[in-house]
Amino acid sequence: MCLAIPGRIVGLVPGETHLGTVEVAGVRRKVDLGLLLEEMPVVGDWVLIHVGFAMTKISEQDALEQMHLLQMLGETEQAMQEVRGYGFEETGEQSSGNPQPN
Amino acid sequence: MRYVDEFRDPELIIKASEEIYRLADPDRHYRIMEVCGGHTHAIYRFGLKDILPSNIELIHGPGCPVCVLPMGRIDDGLTVATNFDVIFAAFGDMMRVPGTQGSPFEHKARGTDVRIVYSPADALQIARKNPEKHVMFFAIGFETTAPSTALTLMRAKSEGITNFSVFCNHVTIVPAIRAILDSPDMRLDAFIGPGHVSTVIGCRPYEWIARSEGKPVVTSGFEPLDLLQSLVMLLRQLRAGEARVENQYKRVVPWEGNRAALKAMAEIFQLRPYFEWRGLGFISQSALRIRDEYAEWDAEQRFPIPGTRVTDPKAAQCGEVLKGVLKPAQCKLFGKECTPEHPIGALMVSTEGSCAAYYNYEHRKAAMVTSISSVA
Numbered sequence: 001m002c003l004a005i006p007g008r009i010v011g012l013v014p015g016e017t018h019l020g021t022v023e024v025a026g027v028r029r030k031v032d033l034g035l036l037l038e039e040m041p042v043v044g045d046w047v048l049i050h051v052g053f054a055m056t057k058i059s060e061q062d063a064l065e066q067m068h069l070l071q072m073l074g075e076t077e078q079a080m081q082e083v084r085g086y087g088f089e090e091t092g093e094q095s096s097g098n099p100q101p102n
Numbered sequence: 103m104r105y106v107d108e109f110r111d112p113e114l115i116i117k118a119s120e121e122i123y124r125l126a127d128p129d130r131h132y133r134i135m136e137v138c139g140g141h142t143h144a145i146y147r148f149g150l151k152d153i154l155p156s157n158i159e160l161i162h163g164p165g166c167p168v169c170v171l172p173m174g175r176i177d178d179g180l181t182v183a184t185n186f187d188v189i190f191a192a193f194g195d196m197m198r199v200p201g202t203q204g205s206p207f208e209h210k211a212r213g214t215d216v217r218i219v220y221s222p223a224d225a226l227q228i229a230r231k232n233p234e235k236h237v238m239f240f241a242i243g244f245e246t247t248a249p250s251t252a253l254t255l256m257r258a259k260s261e262g263i264t265n266f267s268v269f270c271n272h273v274t275i276v277p278a279i280r281a282i283l284d285s286p287d288m289r290l291d292a293f294i295g296p297g298h299v300s301t302v303i304g305c306r307p308y309e310w311i312a313r314s315e316g317k318p319v320v321t322s323g324f325e326p327l328d329l330l331q332s333l334v335m336l337l338r339q340l341r342a343g344e345a346r347v348e349n350q351y352k353r354v355v356p357w358e359g360n361r362a363a364l365k366a367m368a369e370i371f372q373l374r375p376y377f378e379w380r381g382l383g384f385i386s387q388s389a390l391r392i393r394d395e396y397a398e399w400d401a402e403q404r405f406p407i408p409g410t411r412v413t414d415p416k417a418a419q420c421g422e423v424l425k426g427v428l429k430p431a432q433c434k435l436f437g438k439e440c441t442p443e444h445p446i447g448a449l450m451v452s453t454e455g456s457c458a459a460y461y462n463y464e465h466r467k468a469a470m471v472t473s474i475s476s477v478a
């Protein structure tokens with residue numbers, strides 16, 4: 001659970017200042033941006049995600065390297081399972097990748 | 103060099119390895135502790151031991167949150183969930199960790215409502231959707247995870263969600279390092295500092311290790327090249343007789359940490375006077391409890407907690423392995439009674455535990471070599 005998952009911010013949730021939509025290897029999920037209040041990310045930024053919260057902004061290069069690392073550690077599937085498991089999409093606006101009834 | 107081909111930049115790996123050979127004094131034996139369980143996993147997975155000089159010994163530290171949680175806390179959490187008809191929500195890593203009455207999964211099979219969540223915010227979401235039930239999030243983790251629990255509690259309070267609580271087992275890394283350094287049977291030369299914990303707390307909290315204990319610390323990333331570069335930085339300091347804190351993982355770790363995360367933690371948590379760590383015993387000011395302002399969301403204040411204390415099975419030597427005094431395979435139960443399929447100690451449960459990492463990579467490799475040579 002120590003390894004973080006890289007994702008790209010693809011949307012911010014109107015009216016929910018602390019939520020953003022990230023895309024991780026094609027899967028879109030809401031994550032909490034509350035730990036980045038001092039340097040709020042914008043659409044297009046890359047972040048490291050840990051237990052559903054964006055922890056820190058990173059460069060695109062570092063994001064790609066982090067994904068490669070997860071692959072080398074044999075943890076890609078576990079990471080994707082975690083991302084798919086985040087239940088945030090039900091709290092705010094629907095994720096475009098995976099619409100859910102409210 | 104087993105995995106060099108799949109490394110991103112094999113040439114740099116070879117260069118770093120050569121530099122390590124150049125810097126390491128052949129007449130000296132180096133004991134370097136990697137504090138973080140993620141590093142332990144990576145070191146075994148990449149077979150880094152195979153590309154290091156034999157006089158550099160990597161000692162696995164206490165940085166696996168599942169591994170250091172005393173069994174009594176698991177028992178307490180599951181007892182509350184069972185007796186009060188509470189939904190027990192925890193990360194997947196926790197599910198197979200044995201308590202004296204069985205693991206969370208075994209409790210689920212017996213009818214306790216146990217749910218895997220991937221985020222504390224998911225546990226809060228279960229509470230939103232089940233207003234007639236109480237949801238208790240069994241929180242574990244170091245400073246990497248604690249801020250997320252803190253923000254989740256702030257959201258619960260601001261939304262007035264009162265059927266939600268946190269059973270807090272969050273611990274802090276620095277007092278554990280101090281306990282290890284104070285341990286009389288422990289001799290260490292330097293530390294590979296944790297990567298993601300440091301994104302939250304920064305590098306400053308390690309300065310006393312360099313200043314007072316005279317031991318270098320390098321905060322490191324998780325890739326093979328990161329770890330090798332960190333070793334180069336540590337060896338350079340040791341060779342020059344220096345002891346400083348350096349940051350190899352600058353691309354992710356800010357020296358001052360994450361202020362928003364530290365602020366959220368300070369608002370929700372305060373230090374416990376002491377807390378028991380599996381294998382390390384009681385360590386003062388090493389864990390977090392929920393502040394009284396949030397008592398309504400604190401499972402330990404809402405429910406009667408038995409306060410179970412469990413002594414680990416005598417034959418299991420988790421404590422010695424956790425402190426780095428013994429290697430996993432030197433424990434009497436390793437690979438026999440205790441395997442990843444049937445773990446007795448938590449070090450065998452989590453992929454970040456040194457026993458599981460050792461078993462999955464070194465032990466299986468050795469078993470395969472033995473069976474191949476016996477066929478030949």
